Amino acid sequence: MSDDDRAGEFGPIYLPALQRIRDLWLELEPLVDETAYDDVVAPTELQISLSDGLGNAESARLDIQWSELGMYSFHYVDSDDVNWRFDRHPNTHSPETHFHPSPEAATTAAEPSCIDVTEVSLVTRAVHTMWRAAYEDDNMDQLNSASNPP
16 A cells, blocks of 8 residues: 555554454464564554465465554565555545455545454454465455344
């Protein structure tokens, strides 16, 4: 997600939230290959690498941001260049909590998110639940289709 996609304050990155998200993905998902931060001194993003992706993708990565204000972005990209995002931030193109569908996760294609929860662990579990359902059923239409996951 670029700063151009945001209108209003996102807030400083909240490292304890990124650590909790990392721990949950490691606990919940056997396909996690590795986790890393974009900067070891002043991280702004958690990166979770997966050994498989949706559809025919051979690998995937989630780039995750979480702010002190509870704003977030879970951005998926895979080896087939498929993108999608669950976001919560002020903007001019959609509700504050929204989903950018695949394959491009275009800003103009944002739609309301099925995720209504706001607590870091619950949002993380919801994103994981949606990804896992789409992965197991090989159906990206399931990414934003649940009723208030997790």
